Amino acid sequence: xxxxxxxxxxxxxxxxxxxxxxxxxxxxxxxxVSDSMRIGTGWEEGEGPQAGYxxxxxxxxxxxxxxxxxxxxxxxxxxxxxxxASWVELKSVMQMLVPLSIYIVAVVYLGLYVxxxxxxxxxxxVHGKFGVIGTVLTSVGVPLAAFMLFERWFLVPLPxxxxxxxxxx
Amino acid sequence: MEELNNLLHGFSxxxxxxxxxxxxxxxxxxxxxxxxxxxxxxxxxxxxxxxxFSMDQTSAIIMLSCIYWGALFGGxxxxxxxxxxxxxxxxxxxxxxxxxxQQGRAGAALTAAFTSSFVGAFFxxxxxxxxxxxxxxxxxxxGAAEMFAVQMLTFCSFVGMSxxxxxxxLAVMALGFAMAAVGMDTVTGTLRMTFGFPELLKGFDxxxxxxxxxxxGEILLTMEEGLAFKGxxxxxxxxxxxxxxxxxxxxxxxxxxxxxxxxxxxxxxxxATPASFMAYGLARRGAKDKDSFGKGNVEGVVAPETAxxxxxxxxxxxxxxxxxxxxxxxxxxxxxxxIWGLQPGPLLFQEKPDFVWGxxxxxxxxxxVGLIVVLTTVxxxxxxxxxxxxxxxxxxxxxxxxxxxxxxxxxxxVIMMLVFGVFGYLFKKLRYPLAPxxxxxxxxxxxxxxxxxxxxxxQGSLSIFWANPLVxxxxxxxxxxxxxxxxxxxxxxxxxxx
Numbered sequence: 001x002x003x004x005x006x007x008x009x010x011x012x013x014x015x016x017x018x019x020x021x022x023x024x025x026x027x028x029x030x031x032x033v034s035d036s037m038r039i040g041t042g043w044e045e046g047e048g049p050q051a052g053y054x055x056x057x058x059x060x061x062x063x064x065x066x067x068x069x070x071x072x073x074x075x076x077x078x079x080x081x082x083x084x085a086s087w088v089e090l091k092s093v094m095q096m097l098v099p100l101s102i103y104i105v106a107v108v109y110l111g112l113y114v115x116x117x118x119x120x121x122x123x124x125x126v127h128g129k130f131g132v133i134g135t136v137l138t139s140v141g142v143p144l145a146a147f148m149l150f151e152r153w154f155l156v157p158l159p160x161x162x163x164x165x166x167x168x169x
Numbered sequence: 170m171e172e173l174n175n176l177l178h179g180f181s182x183x184x185x186x187x188x189x190x191x192x193x194x195x196x197x198x199x200x201x202x203x204x205x206x207x208x209x210x211x212x213x214x215x216x217x218x219x220x221x222f223s224m225d226q227t228s229a230i231i232m233l234s235c236i237y238w239g240a241l242f243g244g245x246x247x248x249x250x251x252x253x254x255x256x257x258x259x260x261x262x263x264x265x266x267x268x269x270x271q272q273g274r275a276g277a278a279l280t281a282a283f284t285s286s287f288v289g290a291f292f293x294x295x296x297x298x299x300x301x302x303x304x305x306x307x308x309x310x311x312g313a314a315e316m317f318a319v320q321m322l323t324f325c326s327f328v329g330m331s332x333x334x335x336x337x338x339l340a341v342m343a344l345g346f347a348m349a350a351v352g353m354d355t356v357t358g359t360l361r362m363t364f365g366f367p368e369l370l371k372g373f374d375x376x377x378x379x380x381x382x383x384x385x386g387e388i389l390l391t392m393e394e395g396l397a398f399k400g401x402x403x404x405x406x407x408x409x410x411x412x413x414x415x416x417x418x419x420x421x422x423x424x425x426x427x428x429x430x431x432x433x434x435x436x437x438x439x440x441a442t443p444a445s446f447m448a449y450g451l452a453r454r455g456a457k458d459k460d461s462f463g464k465g466n467v468e469g470v471v472a473p474e475t476a477x478x479x480x481x482x483x484x485x486x487x488x489x490x491x492x493x494x495x496x497x498x499x500x501x502x503x504x505x506x507x508i509w510g511l512q513p514g515p516l517l518f519q520e521k522p523d524f525v526w527g528x529x530x531x532x533x534x535x536x537x538v539g540l541i542v543v544l545t546t547v548x549x550x551x552x553x554x555x556x557x558x559x560x561x562x563x564x565x566x567x568x569x570x571x572x573x574x575x576x577x578x579x580x581x582x583v584i585m586m587l588v589f590g591v592f593g594y595l596f597k598k599l600r601y602p603l604a605p606x607x608x609x610x611x612x613x614x615x616x617x618x619x620x621x622x623x624x625x626x627x628q629g630s631l632s633i634f635w636a637n638p639l640v641x642x643x644x645x646x647x648x649x650x651x652x653x654x655x656x657x658x659x660x661x662x663x664x665x666x667x
Binding site for chain 1 (some may be wrong): 336347357
């Protein structure tokens with residue numbers, strides 16, 4: 001992945017992802033340290049270390065290490081950076097990430113079986129250019145197999161939505 | 170020869186018909202997991218773990234560890250036939266494996282890879298058989314301070330031995346510990362970092378993290394690389410197998426070297442991936458015809474595969490004896506043991522000998538079964554890889570979602586899986602290592618409790634970590650590891666001043 005910015009394919013450089021992730025870690029560090037201080041980082045007489053004793057130091061390590069990464073990234077900010085990913089690559093990632101996110105939301109409201117059917121059918125039809133029969137067989141077959149395996153065989157109920165309720169499952 | 174007796178007893182536990190069935194099932198699932206992108210040893214086992222809660226513990230661990238062996242075997246298939254490493258530890262196998270396949274010698278390359286994997290694993294299991302009881306006996310004398318020192322050494326080794334920037338290794342490790350601390354503190358009952366969200370009371374489950382970081386993260390990475398798989402087909406004929414075996418005997422020197430590298434890297438938490446690269450490098454340096462490496466040299470397949478399997482297998486030694494996993498997959502297995510109420514560590518050998526020796530015996534059997542299964546079923550796996558990613562991708566997402574949900578029957582976990590997945594992608598791209606994060610998440614509570622116990626014993630004085638030569642040695646070694654990355658910079662600086 002050692003590509004430079006002037007490579008043939010345009011894309012996103014490491015600059016901002018690096019800084020944003022470091023800032024995120026720094027923020028987590030602040031949360032950990034402040035919450036540890038709230039519950040006490042000291043020594044409780046007769047009890048031993050308080051609940052925030054260990055996490056406090058963990059938070060400090062996180063603050064120092066993410067601060068170190070951030071300073072490094074800021075120091076390099078005007079220099080050429082390796083590429084994070086090209087726009088084409090990021091587009092393909094989004095082609096997965098967006099339907100995936102919608103799928104997760106759908107699992108919450110529609111249950112797992114219906115959402116999985118839609119997700120598989122969408123990918124096969126839109127990206128795979130499969131015929132109707134293959135698409136239907138696979139996209140119905142996988143959730144059905146999951147249903148048989150989990151609900152019937154292992155007796156592990158998976159999230160269900162209004163449609164399963166209508167069918168009385 | 171107490172070990173041999175124990176081992177024989179172990180064989181009698183493992184060698185029942187149902188257990189053999191679970192072995193074959195585990196190996197097959199493992200190869201499938203190893204072959205498919207987005208599913209690997211760690212998250213594959215994490216997904217299947219909830220299904221084993223109702224099984225007999227020994228059968229369950231046999232099946233799960235066989236999934237692990239299967240995944241190790243499976244990684245080689247994709248590397249050789251498709252030039253796509255199914256697992257990070259099989260990257261080095263592509264260097265010579267794929268050129269061999271292009272020259273029409275895929276059968277030889279695969280046979281070499283599988284056989285070397287078997288050899289590597291076999292020696293690592295021998296090491297476990299004879300060394301594990303000794304380590305366990307020794308570790309029985311460990312107090313809280315020694316336990317913490319060993320854990321400290323594990324984590325400092327990551328900083329010292331990782332190829333990733335040390336600051337990033339430290340940061341993800343601290344992130345893992347911080348996430349492990351979320352929820353109710355078991356000692357004082359105080360709620361930590363829950364901010365009033367009932368979902369956070371249980372804390373972050375490492376299984377969800379593993380499924381997200383490795384599963385969803387890997388799917389996103391695969392999407393980035395494009396969807397087309399173009400591979401070679403493969404059939405393995407018996408005469409090619411025999412021919413290759415004859416050829417492999419010539420590489421005994423490389424095999425021994427790779428076994429040593431692998432065992433060392435597996436016991437210390439270097440892991441299978443660096444072990445495979447190191448063994449490849451050593452084999453190349455030691456070879457007479459260095460130029461043939463990278464163009465299809467069988468020796469270049471033997472070295473990384475032997476080392477990766479030796480490392481992957483010996484990673485179970487510290488997990489069983491000290492409760493410290495040497496790899497993310499071993500960490501998931503450890504998590505499974507904890508869920509079953511088995512505390513890995515020295516006491517396990519005394520309290521559950523059936524379980525421990527059954528597992529060790531199953532490692533021998535599992536690898537033999539694995540070798541036979543992969544050698545006979547290669548064409549099928551190659552065929553699975555020809556299914557387009559537009560089918561495999563969404564199906565794997567569904568499997569990951571089911572896996573994440575079944576851990577606690579919680580929808581919140583499925584959402585967390587997505588969050589972890591995005592971070593898995595970002596971390597991989599920005600060279601944050603994932604293994605220390607997972608290990609910290611698994612070991613966080615244990616490390617904290619051994620630290621607290623030490624502090625209680627010493628009434629809050631850190632001097633307990635230098636109280637006797639053993640703990641002092643472990644702690645000093647930890648600090649050497651921690652400060653190791655500074656050495657080159659220091660050298661550079663001193664040289665600059667001259």
